[in-house]
Amino acid sequence: MIKTSIEAVIFDWAGTTVDFGSRAPMGAFVKLFQSEGIEMTISQARIPMGINKWDHINALLHLPEIQSQWLQIHGKTHSNADVDRLLEIFVPMNKVSIRECGQLIPGVAELTKTLRERHIKIGSTTGYTKELLDILLPIAKEQGYEADALSYSGDTPLGRPSAQMMYRCAEQLGFDNPLSFIKVDDTEPGIEEGKAFGCWTVGVAVSGNALGLSYEDLIALPQKDSIHLIESARKTMQAMQPDYVIDSVADLLSVIDQINRRLDLGEKPN
Incomplete structure (x- = not known):
């Protein structure tokens, strides 16, 4: 029997490897809708987070509180052509915010080095389009993070x-065992993407969308407030039922070791 062990880790981008708090897309979405005369909160902008940007805009337009403002302004519900137009406006806005929020999350560069030493490949999937990813890739590489395989919004039919x-x-990496x-x-x-593939899933609670604060804003909070927000973010992530929940990718190595031990025992993901 051939022994199975972890050969590849596929990361998300904003909130997982770069942009602590996943702020770049959110600021751009709020500005986009403000340009249309629609008031939107950061919390509302986060609701569909994780899907591609066209679908994200479409989902925001279906939120009752956003839809009612759109109807008041335009006198009719939005069309696919409206989403196309809004996406064209959004992309340049998001390019600016990506440059502003492209810092690696603490621990990513060190993790990358260790994964390379262990001969574990690095891949990435993202809701960003190739046009947006092309902005981010050299920024991340300069800081010590680079993926061996990439897939992005529009790269696949779904x-x-x-x-x-x-x-x-998986095809790019040449591995076929989820x-x-x-x-x-x-x-x-x-997380659902990973489950659909049949692989192990790890949810990131504190550095990403579930908490939604920059690293600087988080550490500036009074301790009782930060503890409350961190616990709430962990619960939010646990409700998504990944195999493991960590605060940030800086905590991933011990999870890899745990999964390898479970693989030795013949165990599978949830």
Whole structure:
């Protein structure tokens, strides 16, 4: 019997490997809708997080509190052409916010080095389009993070929560056993993507969408407030039922070791 162990980790981007708090997309979505005369909160903008940007805009337009403002302004419900137009406006806005929020999350560069030493490949799936990812890739590489395989919004017929981007990464890496993969993400569509692929899933609670604060803002909070927010973010992530929940990718190595021990015992993901 051939022994199975972790051969690849597929990461999300915003909130998982870069942009602590996943702020870049949120700020751009709020600005986008403000440009249309629609008031939207950051919390509302986060609701569909994890899916591709066209679907994200479409989902926001279906929120009752956003839809009512749209109807008041336009006198009719939105169309696919409206979503197309809004996406064209959104992309340049998001390019600016990606440059502003492209810092690696603490621990990512060190984790990358260790994964390379262990001969574990690195892949990524994202709701970003290739145009947006092309902005982010050199920023991340300069800081010490680079993926061996990439799949992005529009790269496959279906995005998250389908497994198509995961299969695309697996094809690029030359691995075909989902049990040897870990999907790490800070959103429910990203976790569901990993489940659909049949691999191990790890939810990131504190550095991503579930908490939604920058690292600087988080550490500036009074301790009782930060403890409350962190516990709430962990519960939010646990409700998505990944195999493991960690605060950030800085905690991933011990999870890889645990999964390898479970694989030795013949265990499978939830």
